[in-house]
Structure formats: C-alpha cells, structure tokens
Amino acid sequence: MSTHVIEIENLSRRFGKKQALANVCLSVPEGAVFGLVGENGAGKTTLLKHILGFLKPQSGTVRVFGLDPVADPPGVLSRIGHLSETRDLPPWMTIRELFEFTRAFYPKWDPVYAEELRMMFELTMTQKVSTLSRGQLARAGLLLALAHRPPLLVLDEPSSGLDPLVRKDILDAIIRTVVDEGRTVLFSSHLLDEVQRVSDQVAILDQGQLLLTSPLDEVLVSHFRLTVSFAEPQPFFPQLTGALTWTGSGKEWDIICNGQRQELEAALKDLDAEILAQTAPTLEEIFVARMKSAARSSFKD
Template sequence: MENILEIRGLNKTYGDFSLRDVSFSLPKGYIMGFVGQNGSGKTTTIRSLLGMAKPDSGSISVFGLDSVKDAINIKQRLGVVFDSLYLAQHLSARQVEQQLRPFYKDWSSEAYFSRLKAFDLPDDRRIGDFSKGMKMMLMIAVALSHKAELIILDEPTSGLDPVARDELLDILTEYMSDENRGVLFSTHITADVERIADYVTILHAGRVWYTGLKDDLTEQYVVIKGAPEDLPEAYRKQCIGYHAYRSGFDALLPADALAGLPSSIEPEKASIDEILVYIAKEDRNERHADTDAV
C-alpha cells in the first residue's frame, strides 16, 4: 500500500511539553482519525506537518515528497481545515474566492461555488457573520476547490451542532470515493472517528499510544469490570487505568491477556472513547503511585 502521509520519529519540545518519537503513516484511500486528549500533541503534529512548527528531529513525507523541501508542491495538493476561520472576516465568500484562486494551479471556481450552493452558504454576505458551522463549511469548500488529494482537519467538529457534524462527516465520506485521496482528521470527539475512520492514531502525552486499523484497536482491548478480589494480581498489573470503587473495579485490558481470567469478570468490547479515558486514568494512577511513594 502506498502511503499518502508518513511521519517518522518526530520530536518537538516546547517548554514542558514534548512530542516524542511520533511515527505513523496513512495509506492512500483511507481516513485516519487522529485522537487524543487536549494537549496531547495533535495540533503540534499537524503544525509540524504543515511547516508551521519546526520539528527538532524526524521526517515527514506527504505524497512521497519531503515536507520541508517540497513544501510548496505539497501545499498545492493539500486541503486544510482548522477549528477556527483563517479567512478575512469582512470579506464575502465570493471575495475570498477571488483572493485565494490565484494561489492554486488547480483551483476550480465552479467547484467552489457549487459547494457554496450545496452547503447553503451565501456568497455575498460578510463571512464574519457566519455561524460556526457555516464557517467550517466555507473552509471545507476552500479545501475541496483545488483538487486536494489529502485533507487535514484539525478539530473540525468541536463546537459544531450534531447536524453540522453529521453533514461534515458525510462530505468526508463522499470525498473519499476517490481511492487516491486521504483524510487525516484530528479530534477528541471519538464518535466521529468510530463513524468514518479506517485507521486511528492515538496520541497520549506527546507519544503515539496506538496507530493502526481502527477495528484492530477495538479488538485489541476490552473493558473488564467486577469485584477486586476476583482479579488475580498478575492481571491487575496488565490493566490500564485500573479504578477501584466501593462495589467493584473497572479497567482496560489487552484482549490477548484475557486467557484464564475468572468467569466472574465479564469482558466487554472497548470503544475508542473508553480507551482514551482509561489511558488518562492510568496516567493518574501512576501519578498517585509516585505521590504515595514520596
């Protein structure tokens, strides 16, 4: 499979925060959900990919091209949507089109205006007066008007109402009807990833916690619940985000560690949301352990 995006050993430090050895790849024809808590490094990774942040080390290749040396060529073929509008607020969608058109070799005004029409966006109103959902759709229209082969979305659904979110996910699914394209979709709303992503990369505290097929992830982990005394110590050590409460415990457990688990403990398939929550709990457990030790 040919990769449309490949990140290898990306490191970047800002004060207390570090991206450490981030590596993942997205094959052509697929959507990757890029998930993690706020502050896990998703935006820093995307900014590094776009050349907006300078990595300390590592390499990024897009369409098989080097993200630094071939930045302009890459950006001609890349569509990007951020969580907030990056266009002049006092202009209309028509004026924005006139402003951006000359930058792109493959810009199609026809595609742009037909998308505006499809999204019900007026082309003669100040875009600063648009709602959050309308602004998002406008950025999508811009991103899709120059025949972008890879779309990168940084938290596009945060702040959108469920209808607008649904609409956006439909657009991405439709966009992927061409198998030479790809989508990297950063979000902390994992329901969106569950719905449309083929691949998932989970970033946690600046490191890649998981990268691979979404279905493999949800098959690799289970949530276990039961009475603490039923859980042998050997299993407890393998638990992620073990949390005991008055009437029992819950934790995430790698599916391959299930063999021999007492029948009183019922495993359930883990959702991406649950996985993220248990990873965060595991961190807190470690912090508590450190504090206890002190």
C-alpha cells in the same frame, strides 16, 4: 513508490521546557481516513503544523508525498486542503470574493464542485465572512479545503464546538471525498464517537507521545470490557496483566482490557473470580482507559 502519503520518523519538538512531541513515528496510508486523537495540549496541532511545513523538526524527519514540507512548500501545500481550528478567514471578504481569492492559488480549483459544496453547506455568495456564524465559518473553511480536489486533507478539529447538523455536514463531506475519489484525510478531533464513525486508522497522542497507532478495527477488536465477580468483596482492584482501567466495588467490577485474554483469565481464576459478561468498549472508552493507564505508569516512574 511508497503507498504512504505521510511518513514521520522520530519527530521531536520542544517549546522551552515543554516537550511538545517526543520521537513520534507515524505513517498515513494513501486513501485512508486517519483520526488523530488526544486531549488539549497533547501535541496534535503541533504535529499537524510539522506536516504542513509551518514548523521545522528539531529532530527527526517529516515527508509528505515523499517531499520535505519545509524545503518544498509549493510541492506539498499545493496538494493539501487544510482546515485550521481557528477558521482564520479574511473577515472583510464576501463568500464570492473568498472563492476568487483562494481559486487564484490553485490551478485545479473545480468551480462546479465548489458550487455544489456551497449549496450543500447553505452559504450565500454575498455573505461577508465577518457575519458568518461559527458553523458557517467551518463550512466555508472546509469548502475552500475541498474545492481544488487535493489528494490530502489535513483538518484540525473540523467539528469542534459545532452543532450536530453542521458536524454531520462536515463528516459527510469527508466520507464522500474519500469514498468517491480515494483521497486521504488526516484529522484531529476530541470527539471520539465521530472518529470511530469515519476513521480507518487511529492514533492516540498523549503529552507528545504516541500511545497507540493502528487500524481502527484492530483497536476495537483488541480491547474488551469484562464484568467480573469475586467470591469475596475486594477493597481495591488487584493488579492484573492487561487490565487498563477498572470501576466497581466489593464483589463486582468492570474492567477494560487490552488483549492478553488467557493470562487475564488465569489470573482471575487464581483469585477465585468469575467472568459474568464480556462486551465491546467504544473508542472513547478505550481512549480514556489508555490515558488513565499511561497516567498511572507516568506516576510510578
């Protein structure tokens, strides 16, 4: 039996002339927190909609718990807690009515856990959805996604536009769910510091294509920042194997690199350049470097 909750093979999707997804292959292991990152329009929401069965693949396959989410919506959706980016909740309902309405769809709804989350998220039963702030809407949506204790959470930009305190609530809920109960979380986000904080694995999506998918620790270890000094001022940075991006001028430059350390050191030595320092870039810096490198490659093509 597969240990991957989600398995996607060669998934492609086009909307008119726009290629939203192009031969995406992705596996999400059981019990992991999987962060999906990319700029707006990269295809993150489209990918999540295929996982939820809201869109049918034009080519390729999607399996969730070994099932086709389009062919078997009850078998898949009953095991997923979903928070959409739009936080689309019925505005005329109170929190209490929202609880009862949602509970009817999930036999495994845990009222004790729901109440615990309601207290933690500081929501009042008599509040109407129409009166909730953006932060309260996010908390309410996350509560509904968690309260039936689904084995898989699919969260689309769960903390987008929220204040730091609300974001901390959401992240704490994710961490607690996964650590305490071994559930699986797939979430998309543009907040790279938060992705780095909670994720076990990450994938970078750019214009419908996966630039990278790997365990987070491997991503961080395989990238490094070098500060280098040339004997003579450089009008522009030379093309070097493994160098994704560079900043600086004259003699001193900072470069973010992707592995290939020996080749890079040899090339720098040939150019009479000295490595002054090596530091670890953040996931956000790696993401920016990867995006710029992909943009240069696309421009050349």
